[in-house]
Amino acid sequence: xxxxxxxxxxxxxxxxxxxxxxxxxxxxxxxxxxxxxxxxxxxxxxxxxxxxxxxxxxxxxxxxxxxxxxxxxxxxxxxxxxxxxxxxxxxxxxxxxxxxxxxxxxxxxxxxxxxxxxxxxxxxxx
Amino acid sequence: xxxxxxxxxxxxxxxxxxxxxxxxxxxxxxxxxxxxxxxxxxxxxxxxxxxxxxxxxxxxxxxxxxxxxxxxxxxxxxxxxxxxxxxxxxxxxxxxxxxxxxxxxxxxxxxxxxxxxxxxxxxxxxxxxxxxxxxxxxxxxxxxxxxxxxxxxxxxxxxxxxxxxxxxxxxxxxxxxxxxxxxxxxxxxxxxxxxxxxxxxxxxxxxxxxxxxxxxxxxxxxxxxxxxxxxxxxxxxxxxxxxxxxxxxxxxxxxxxxxxxxxxxxxxxxxxxxxxxxxxxxxxxxxxxxxxxxxxxxxxxxxxxxxxxxxxxxxxxxxxxxxxxxxxxxxxxxxxxxxxxxxxxxxxxxxxxxxxxxxxxxxxxxxxxxxxxxxxxxxxxxxxxxxxxxxxxxxxxxxxxxxxxxxxxxxxxxxxxxxxxxxxxxxxxxxxxxxxxx
Numbered sequence: 029x030x031x032x033x034x035x036x037x038x039x040x041x042x043x044x045x046x047x048x049x050x051x052x053x054x055x056x057x058x059x060x061x062x063x064x065x066x067x068x069x070x071x072x073x074x075x076x077x078x079x080x081x082x083x084x085x086x087x088x089x090x091x092x093x094x095x096x097x098x099x100x101x102x103x104x105x106x107x108x109x110x111x112x113x114x115x116x117x118x119x120x121x122x123x124x125x126x127x128x129x130x131x132x133x134x135x136x137x138x139x140x141x142x143x144x145x146x147x148x149x150x151x152x153x154x
Numbered sequence: 155x156x157x158x159x160x161x162x163x164x165x166x167x168x169x170x171x172x173x174x175x176x177x178x179x180x181x182x183x184x185x186x187x188x189x190x191x192x193x194x195x196x197x198x199x200x201x202x203x204x205x206x207x208x209x210x211x212x213x214x215x216x217x218x219x220x221x222x223x224x225x226x227x228x229x230x231x232x233x234x235x236x237x238x239x240x241x242x243x244x245x246x247x248x249x250x251x252x253x254x255x256x257x258x259x260x261x262x263x264x265x266x267x268x269x270x271x272x273x274x275x276x277x278x279x280x281x282x283x284x285x286x287x288x289x290x291x292x293x294x295x296x297x298x299x300x301x302x303x304x305x306x307x308x309x310x311x312x313x314x315x316x317x318x319x320x321x322x323x324x325x326x327x328x329x330x331x332x333x334x335x336x337x338x339x340x341x342x343x344x345x346x347x348x349x350x351x352x353x354x355x356x357x358x359x360x361x362x363x364x365x366x367x368x369x370x371x372x373x374x375x376x377x378x379x380x381x382x383x384x385x386x387x388x389x390x391x392x393x394x395x396x397x398x399x400x401x402x403x404x405x406x407x408x409x410x411x412x413x414x415x416x417x418x419x420x421x422x423x424x425x426x427x428x429x430x431x432x433x434x435x436x437x438x439x440x441x442x443x444x445x446x447x448x449x450x451x452x453x454x455x456x457x458x459x460x461x462x463x464x465x466x467x468x469x470x471x472x473x474x475x476x477x478x479x480x481x482x483x484x485x486x487x488x489x490x491x492x493x494x495x496x497x498x499x500x501x502x503x504x505x506x507x508x509x510x511x512x513x514x515x516x517x518x519x520x521x522x523x524x525x526x527x528x529x530x531x532x533x534x535x536x537x538x539x540x541x542x543x544x545x546x547x548x549x550x551x552x553x554x555x556x557x558x559x560x561x562x563x564x565x566x567x568x569x570x571x572x573x574x575x576x577x578x579x580x581x582x583x584x585x586x587x588x589x590x591x592x
Contacts, residue, residue: 030340033340058341058457065457084355085358085461086358087358088406089348089351090405090406091327091350092330092346092348093327093331094327095343095344096346099346104347106456115456116341116347116456129359144344146345146346
């Protein structure tokens with residue numbers, strides 16, 4: 029994994045999540061961008077990212093790539109966080125049968141081989 | 155090289171002020187299907203410029219059957235198609251100014267890069283300019299468009315635009331891994347998302363927003379498999395029912411096996427020539443290129459404003475329609491990139507054939523069937539004909555050229571304009587091509 033992603037997941041683990049906010053147009057984006065994709069500005073600042081979000085869509089994967097061999101079935105969710113940042117991660121503590129579009133979830137990370145991490149989402153407490 | 159403009163290298167060099175002086179607008183110059191030739195007379199010198207605006211012609215098309223060809227290889231498949239393309243004309247390898255090769259995964263599956271020079275050599279055009287063009291599954295469409303631009307600009311008179319892919323020699327996990335190269339490796343693949351999974355996310359959201367059912371998606375697969383039965387180039391020659399689709403095994407919910415295209419090997423070739431070159435040679439087709447368009451979008455689904463629209467396809471279509479001076483209602487037959495059933499539905503909406511959220515009507519109501527008002531994927535599409543990934547955009551041109559010529563196995567009556575839509579990734583690269591007849 030590239031170092032920038034390890035740094036990003038480290039900040040999630042330490043409750044100091046950061047995304048990139050454009051000072052010119054306000055658009056939010058994710059590391060390691062150096063230019064705002066909406067307006068082209070290079071004036072990006074790091075801002076804290078909340079852990080809460082809502083499920084935009086999800087899928088239970090049955091046929092996977094070698095890296096996840098033997099882990100199927102597992103569910104991947106596309107989640108929009110409160111800052112309108114969207115992330116892709118694996119569902120934990122629930123299956124695809126337990127969730128629906130619009131459900132509230134909480135972002136986390138889970139360590140994998142070689143010190144890298146996968147992004148995870150767990151159903152939010154009521 | 156044949157000059158296309160008397161007095162200027164090409165139309166882009168023609169001074170804009172001069173065009174304005176003659177009363178011709180820029181849009182007139184760039185509208186190829188409209189005024190086919192434009193004369194500009196300016197000043198006291200009677201300086202006459204014959205701005206050559208005849209669209210490039212297609213000299214010949216050919217394709218191998220799309221299938222699993224585990225005992226063959228990219229170089230054998232590509233040359234097989236090229237020899238067939240030469241056979242119907244008086245063209246040979248020495249006529250080619252360039253060989254452009256669309257190929258996605260030669261280095262990932264066959265451990266073979268540098269496909270441009272390799273295949274130019276193998277088709278007998280070792281000295282021609284050559285490149286491999288890679289835009290994931292839109293490699294073929296992008297290759298064809300670059301060939302069109304090379305001929306249009308006057309840089310070349312005859313370009314072989316081909317595609318080749320050998321996928322079946324790898325196991326399914328390896329192929330799935332190679333296909334995943336079209337996605338964002340860090341934010342998608344490393345999170346466990348697969349390529350079918352990406353389209354599954356789009357499908358579930360589309361079903362949620364517009365009330366589409368799994369049966370509506372399955373209808374696309376049934377239609378396209380039905381069309382493939384009569385196409386000798388198609389991988390599948392077997393009809394399916396909606397029930398066959400719905401009971402096939404899940405790959406990434408809500409998508410099942412028959413919502414997805416197969417793994418395919420194959421090669422397709424199109425030879426693109428200038429009007430002047432065409433006048434001096436016997437061609438095998440009457441098809442010409444009326445317009446093309448191409449656009450990009452964020453590679454990662456999570457970086458898009460919406461996942462139930464494909465804006466790159468909308469932009470590419472607008473560009474192609476403008477250049478061809480046509481509109482959706484002028485199109486008689488269509489090939490779209492149905493790598494998954496949901497992709498055909500999104501394509502029909504992006505291309506302007508259906509309003510947003512209504513694309514399912516095409517297959518469900520029979521409007522896009524062979525006898526419908528707008529036949530879509532008469533070849534069988536990627537679902538039925540197969541999807542040798544970097545070849546597909548070229549294969550679509552092969553199929554539509556046959557429709558223009560009136561020699562397609564699923565011939566549609568009275569085809570004057572035909573449209574191809576080719577997608578890379580989950581919509582981050584899209585090309586649209588519009589062909590017409592004489």
